[in-house]
Amino acid sequence: MATVKLRDIRKSYGNVDVIKGVDIEIADGEFVVFVGPSGCGKSTLLRMIAGLEDVTSGTLEIDGVRVNDLEPSKRGIAMVFQSYAIFPHMTVRENVAFGLTINKASKAEKEEAVAKAARILQMEHLLDRRPSELSGGQRQRVAIGRAIVRDPKVFLFDEPLSNLDAALRMDMRMEIGKLHQDLGASMIYVTHDQVEAMTLADKIVVLKDGMVMQAGAPMDLYHEPANIFVAGFLGAPSMNFLDVTVHAVNDETVTISNASLDQIDVPHKGRTFTAGQTATLGLRPQYLHPAMGGAGKLHGTVILSERLGSETVIDLALADGSKIIAALAEDSILTPGAATNFDFDPNQAHIFPETR
Amino acid sequence: MAAISSDNHGLRLVTRYVVLTLIALIFVFPLVFMVVSSFKPDLQLLRDASSIRAFLPVGDISTDNYSAAFERAPIGLFVFNSVLVTGVTVLLSLLICSLAAFSFAFLEWKGRNTLLSIIIATLIIPFETIAIPLLLLVSKLPWIGLEGLSVGWLNSYRVQIIPWIADGLTIFLFVQFFKDLPRDLIEASRVEGASWWQIYRRVVMPLSGPVIATAAILKFLVMYNQYLWPLIVVQEETYRPVMVGLQYFFQLNTAWGEVMAYLTIITVPVLAFYLALQRAFIASIASTGVKG
């Protein structure tokens, strides 16, 4: 178990900057998830922590020791790859014991470690098979088993579930969560699946273009996104954004409106606004509901009403031509074409000074 | 409907087998001619050559040619020499060239791409152009053997082996294959604490069966067919390989039956080697697209 500290970490390939100054602290035993869109540098960051990529500049510490120039194997990490990266020419047992074989561990030691990992991952019956005789989920289990056997201070996962089908992905996600509980080791997990991020993480780090957009507990990021990017990235369906005009800046709130939105006061949470500027209002689909008795701040027309079972998703056209989504309770019925007014609690709305 | 289409299918299958059989026969006829002729006296051999009888074991069949051939030349010694030189060279070549390729494919060092280009460029230099300079070189090279220090490598096994170990084609084949191996496997091994040597021995080479087979067969054929080089560097019968041994049979008047007997005998190691590696070789052609 260990802490991991990244200080102003940068990475360039030639003159292309891929990671542009990242600071992250990972506490002992913490489960940290890196999320972000494709190409934002998640894998690169993880591979730098693993020692598979050189750090261009900055300091990388594991357990208080600078490891920038340390061989991957000397860093006390274990990595699980998206492609599993298990050795096709070895049995499951040999795969799991590979690190110990390399380090010339005794036979008894190996057997004990393999048995323990197999027990944790419930794959005792697979030990004598070859990888080609395993399913995707079983292969991923082997890869995780190989990581467990190393008894690492930090586990690194690079999109470990993305090659699995949806049902299996959920099972394995829970297993990884349980593994973290059982082992209590620090884990860093890369994904672009926000459900994995929300469910597994103690801390989510949202990355974009090689920079940290926001880091914090999943619900904090969900409720208090620091910027439009994070607000739009977390949550499904994703947050609605409206261009609004700021009329007045008050102590705790700003007064805003636009063509389809009546004038309201929204908490500004310390962000700076000036009267007259254009700002972006963020509304989660779940917090929108049809207004009772014709009142309601938001005026639109229902385009489409999709009943998904657990909820009903309404596509709404606003006066300025933009489209937003409302997620309503399962039995809601709205007729397409009807002019409808929607309401929401201004305290659950987010106002950002930047525009999209 | 179904009947027509299955008939069609059957017809196509038959056509395919007929064509394949014809092609196979074209390749096999020279071998059949060689083996069959080795059992015929010279007169009959020459007479049969103009008819289909050339491929049939008919007429006066005996093993006389074989006894005569063994009397004329130390065939056992020649075959032993060739198998030894070929075997050792193939093994060393697989080791050295795969290590070099490993470095080109996986390690990062300055100038490796340039050096690899130069090595691949050597493929276009015909051996005949470097034979004489190489001869001058090896005739001056020192060697420490059981009898102490000596100068000059002529008349030895080593002169037939060492210059042939490293070659551009073998290195190139290995580099191409290594570059196609999944990178994650190499990285996973590194994370697990494997040294480069351990990665080579425990991960990369066990996965390289197809390219090892391809490289081995190509090298085997080159080495077993060596003629010019041993002709100029080996004067003593003790170290003479099979191809040079052929000249024993081309004196005053050529004994064709004996030649055929000799060729049949020296073909046996090639066939044995090829059959042993055939399956891996075919797999490698399928997987690497490299044709031997």
Ligand SMILES: Nc1ncnc2c1ncn2[C@@H]1O[C@H](COP(=O)(O)OP(=O)(O)OP(=O)(O)O)[C@@H](O)[C@H]1O
């Ligand atoms: N060897 C390299 N040379 C040049 N650029 C690279 C190299 N490796 C990665 N990059 C670039 O760095 C950026 C980040 O890549 P990275 O693989 O870390 O993205 P990612 O966030 O993991 O994306 P994904 O979700 O698709 O896996 C990309 O724009 C990529 O093109």
Ligand SMILES: [Mg+2]
């Ligand atoms: Mg990635």
